[in-house]
Amino acid sequence: MAQKKVIGLLIGRENTFPGPFLDTVNQRGAAEGISAELAVLGGTSEVAEQYHAVLVDRISHEVPYYRAHLKSAVLMGTTVINDPFWWEADEKFFECTLARKLGVAVPKTIVLPNKQYIPDIDQQRSLRNLQFPLDWDAIVNYTGLPAVLKPNTGGGWKDVFIVNSIEELITAYDQTGLKTMILQEFINWDDYIRCICIGRQHVLPIRYNPRAPFHERYQISHPVEGRLREQAINDARTLVEALGYDMDTVEFAVRDDVLYAIDFLNPAPDFDNFSIKEDNFGWVLDRMCDLVLGYARGDTQPPWRDEHRWWKHAHRAPSPSPMQA
Ligand SMILES: Nc1ncnc2c1ncn2[C@@H]1O[C@H](COP(=O)(O)OP(=O)(O)OP(=O)(O)O)[C@@H](O)[C@H]1O
Ligand SMILES: [Mg+2]
Numbered sequence: 001m002a003q004k005k006v007i008g009l010l011i012g013r014e015n016t017f018p019g020p021f022l023d024t025v026n027q028r029g030a031a032e033g034i035s036a037e038l039a040v041l042g043g044t045s046e047v048a049e050q051y052h053a054v055l056v057d058r059i060s061h062e063v064p065y066y067r068a069h070l071k072s073a074v075l076m077g078t079t080v081i082n083d084p085f086w087w088e089a090d091e092k093f094f095e096c097t098l099a100r101k102l103g104v105a106v107p108k109t110i111v112l113p114n115k116q117y118i119p120d121i122d123q124q125r126s127l128r129n130l131q132f133p134l135d136w137d138a139i140v141n142y143t144g145l146p147a148v149l150k151p152n153t154g155g156g157w158k159d160v161f162i163v164n165s166i167e168e169l170i171t172a173y174d175q176t177g178l179k180t181m182i183l184q185e186f187i188n189w190d191d192y193i194r195c196i197c198i199g200r201q202h203v204l205p206i207r208y209n210p211r212a213p214f215h216e217r218y219q220i221s222h223p224v225e226g227r228l229r230e231q232a233i234n235d236a237r238t239l240v241e242a243l244g245y246d247m248d249t250v251e252f253a254v255r256d257d258v259l260y261a262i263d264f265l266n267p268a269p270d271f272d273n274f275s276i277k278e279d280n281f282g283w284v285l286d287r288m289c290d291l292v293l294g295y296a297r298g299d300t301q302p303p304w305r306d307e308h309r310w311w312k313h314a315h316r317a318p319s320p321s322p323m324q325a
Helices: 018-032 064-075 084-089 092-102 136-143 166-173 226-243 278-297 309-314
Strands: 005-010 034-038 054-057 079-081 109-112 147-151 161-163 181-185 191-198 202-208 247-255 258-263
Touching: 005 018, 005 278, 018 034, 018 278, 034 278, 054 064, 054 278, 064 079, 064 084, 064 309, 079 278, 092 109, 092 181, 092 226, 092 258, 109 136, 136 166, 136 181, 147 166, 161 166, 191 226, 191 278, 202 226, 202 278, 226 247, 226 258
Parallel strands: 005 034, 005 054, 054 079
Antiparallel strands: 109 181, 147 161, 147 181, 191 202, 191 247, 247 258
């Protein structure tokens, strides 16, 4: 019998996805010697054989020790969803730049110097490369008003401000402390779509109402259809394929038939059944199971695996010795 393969799941507070996911993978994988369980990590060494063939990471952005483990696990051959190196490097401003390069519409966006720094930074000596004061007129001239001031990384709508004037912008900016912020053209949307994206190919567009309370935002009574659906799928695929995320959501605000990508840095997307609703939850379970089983079997490789320079060095076939040549 082939060697047993274990799929590990790392989770935070969520409770509705983990159980059904582990059960489904265990049912489908049993005949092939593939099992799934909650990962249990604590103090592994740099030479340890990897216990997990695949790790599904839904929380390392909040638990840095997990990320340290995951980076080493990647080098040792474990497939991690999503690539911990890229997730750590990724930022919203970079993603806006990438979307422009890829021909996907995004709001006009500016990245701003931080409001505050750690005490060891002093304005006279440490910040000589920074323009001061900022030219707020020029900044707002580019984005227009109203505009959205939001963190360059982050989630959960924390520190997202909608500002209607330069005065409101400065008042909001003054509250942002050590965070790097972006200022973005506010898209006054007439429609809004969130796409759940699994395995970089499977895209499920769902109508979404950001103005509703959290658990009522996914609107299943009005499916996204026709040209809008096609465009959302195409653009979301373009973005996740370029970013290499196997698990992500991509959000679009629609204004005058143009889909503007608003937030596509969601590598641990909301999978709770009460929020995405039962049918969509079933779709996610299916696609996630297929994805991890494919990786565990070795049928597929993560797209980024051999793009890391250190991977090529560490896994290079030894060059033949002169005797063998
Ligand atoms: N440029 C924009 N134009 C219009 N609305 C915006 C814009 N940027 C953000 N928003 C609104 O603010 C919400 C939160 O912004 P964003 O998604 O970037 O933050 P987040 O903290 O990553 O949110 P989430 O936890 O939902 O991923 C969006 O869902 C959208 O409704
Ligand atoms: Mg987000």
